[in-house]
Amino acid sequence: MKKIVVIALVFIMVVSLAACGTGNKGDKTKEDMTGSVAMVLSGLITDKAFNQFTYEGMMRAAEELGIKAAYKESVTQDEQIEVIRQFAQQGYSIVIGQGGQFGEALSIVAAEFPKTKFIFSVGTDTYGLENMSAATVSYSHAGFIGGVLAGLTTKTNKVAMIVGEFYDNHRMMEAGFYAGVAYVNPDIETTSITTGDWADTVKAREASLALIAQGYDVLFPCLDAAGAGVAAAAQDSENVWVVGSVADYAAEYSAENVTVGSVVFAWEALGYLEATGKLTDGKSHIIGMADNGIAPVINTTLDSDAKAVYDAAIADLIAGKIDIVD
C-alpha cells in the first residue's frame, strides 16, 4: 500500500513539474507556416549519404524560398507515427518521410490530417490517399546509364552487376542495366549476383574476385559500405573496371584508378524537389535523368566514338525512347 502512495507522490511531482514547463512556454509566437516543410529521417543528417544529402536539398529549398524547415533525425521504428504526427500537429504544410520504412506510418497520419501534404520519399506507394505522394530517384535510369558505361568499357564482353539483395527497385535497376549494355552491344554477356549483405566488405570482395575469375571485367555494384570491397577486388586484379552506383566510387572509396564512372543518386535534388512543394499532387513520382535525379560522373576520358554512343544513349533516355520502366 505504501509503495502505491510513494508512486502516486512521484507522479504528482512529475506532473506538477510538467505544469511549470507548460506555464512558462504558453505564449509561443505564431510563425508563418505557409509552405513549411518537415522531414523525418531514419539516420543521421551527417551520414555523408542518403540522409545527409536529402536533408541538405530540403535546406537549400528552404533557404531559397524563405520557408520554415524542420527535421528529426534517427527516427526509430517505434516513434515514426508519433514524430510524423507531431509535425502535422505543429502545422507544417509538407511532411517528408525519408526512407522505405516510413510508408505505413505516413499513411496512418495522412488519413488523420487531410490538409497536410505527405511525401513518401524513396518509395512509390501513395496508399490511395489524395494528400500523400511518393517520390524516388529512378533506379532503372541509373541501371541503364551504368549499363551503357559498362558496355563501352568491357574488353572481354562480360559484365556483371553486384547487389546486396534484390528488392523491387533493384530488379528495375537490373533490367535497366541489361538494357544499357544491350544498347551498346547486344552480344555482351551479362549476369547479376547478390552478396546478401549491403555492408559486408569482405563478402563483396570475394564475390567480385569470383566474377573476375570467370572473366567478367566490368563490375557494376549497387551496395552501401560494401562497395569498398568491389573497388578493392578490382584494384587487386589486372584490367578490371568498376562502374559505381549510388555513391561516387572514385571519391568515396579512393578508387580513381579502376573507376570508369559512377551513376550517383542525386538525393540532394530529390530533397530539394520535395521541399519545393512541386511533388504534392498525390501521385507517385520517379525522378529520372530529365529531372536530374541521377548524376553520372565519368572518371576516364571516353574516346570520340564512345562519347558519341554515350551522349546518344543519354539523349534517348531523356527523350523517353528507351523502353524501360521508370
Add this chain to the structure above:
Amino acid sequence: MELLKKNKRFEFAIFENLSLTTGRTLFGIFLGLLASGLLIALSGVNPFVAYGALFRGAFGSMQAVSNVLVRASPLLLGGIGVAIGIKAGVWNTGIEGYMYLGAIGAAVIGVLDLGLHPGLHILLCIVCAIVLSGCWGAIPGFLKAYKGVNEVTATIMLNYIAIYLTNWVVSNFPLVAEVGAFYPMSKQFQATARLPILIPGSSLHPGPFIGIILCLILHFVLNFTPFGYRTKMLGSNPFAARYAGVDSRKQILMIITIGAVIGGISGAIEVMGLKRRVFMEFVTGVGYESVAVALLAGGNPLGVILSALFFAALKAGGATMSIETGVASSMNSIIIGMCMLFVIGFGVIDNRKLKKIVSTDKDPENDIAAEKEGEK
C-alpha cells in the same frame, strides 16, 4: 503485546527502506538530469528551454501523454519480463528476440483474412505469439537450467538469430511477406486483427494498460504465491533454495520461458496496435532498454511501472525536445544513460556502507578482544 510492537517496528523498517530506495532513485535521476543539462548547455542550447520542451512533449497535452503511454507499452512488458528474471537471479536479456518471434507469430495469423470476430482473431494472434516466443525462450531456459550455459550469452546470440529470422520472414516467406515492397515488411494486418485505438487521433492502444495489469499481477504472484516465494528464494540464495527442496532447474526454465512469453506478447501488441505490419528490424533496441527499465526498478514489478513510464516520458519528450530546440537526437540516450549511471552509482555506495556495517558487527567478540589488547 510484545509481538504487536515488533510487528509495527518491522513494518516501519520496510517503509523506511522503500522510501530510502525511492529517494535514492529520484536523487540519482535528478543528478542525471543536472549533468545532462550541463551537456545541453555546452551544445549551445539553453537547458531550461530544452527541458521545458521535454516536459511539454511528455505531459503537455493529452496527445503527449498518449505518446508516452504508447512508448511505455513495450518497455512495461519487456521490463516485467526481465524483472521476474532478476528476482530469480537470472538475466533474461532476450526480450528483443522474443518480441520479434511474438511479432512473427501474430503476423502469421494476423495477415490472413479468416472472417473471424475481431476479438477472436486478436486472441488467436496473441496465442500464436505466445506459443512461438515461449518455444524460443525455452531454448535458453533449457540451456541455462540443465546445461549450465550462461543465459546472457545464449539469449543475446538468439536475439541475432531472431532478427535475421524476421528479416527472412518479411522479405521471403510468401505467406507473410509483402511482395515488391521498398522496405522488407509483412503484409498489412487484417482490420479484425488490429487492436482498437482508444483515443481517436492518437496511437493509444490497450498495450500500456495490459502492461500495467501484468505488472500488478506479477507483483501479487511474486509476493503472495508459493511460486513467487520459490522464485525469490532462488534469487536471494540458490543454495538455500535447493537445500529447502526447490527444483531450481525447473524454476529457472519456467522463469525464462515466462519472460519470453511476456516479451512475445509485447512484440505482438507492438505490431497489432501500433505498426500494423511487421517491418525488418522494427524493435530497434527496445528489448535492451527494457533490461535497463528492470534494472532501474531493481527487479520490483511495481517499480517497473514507474521506471517504464519514466523511460517512455524521456523518449517521447526527448523527441519533442530535439524537434523544437535542435538538440542532437543522441542527447536523449545521453540523458537516459546519465540517470541510469547516477542511480546505479548510488546503489554501489549504499552496498558498500551496508558491507561495512555488516563486517564490523559480524563478530562482536573480535571487537572485545581488540579493545582488551588496546587496554594492555
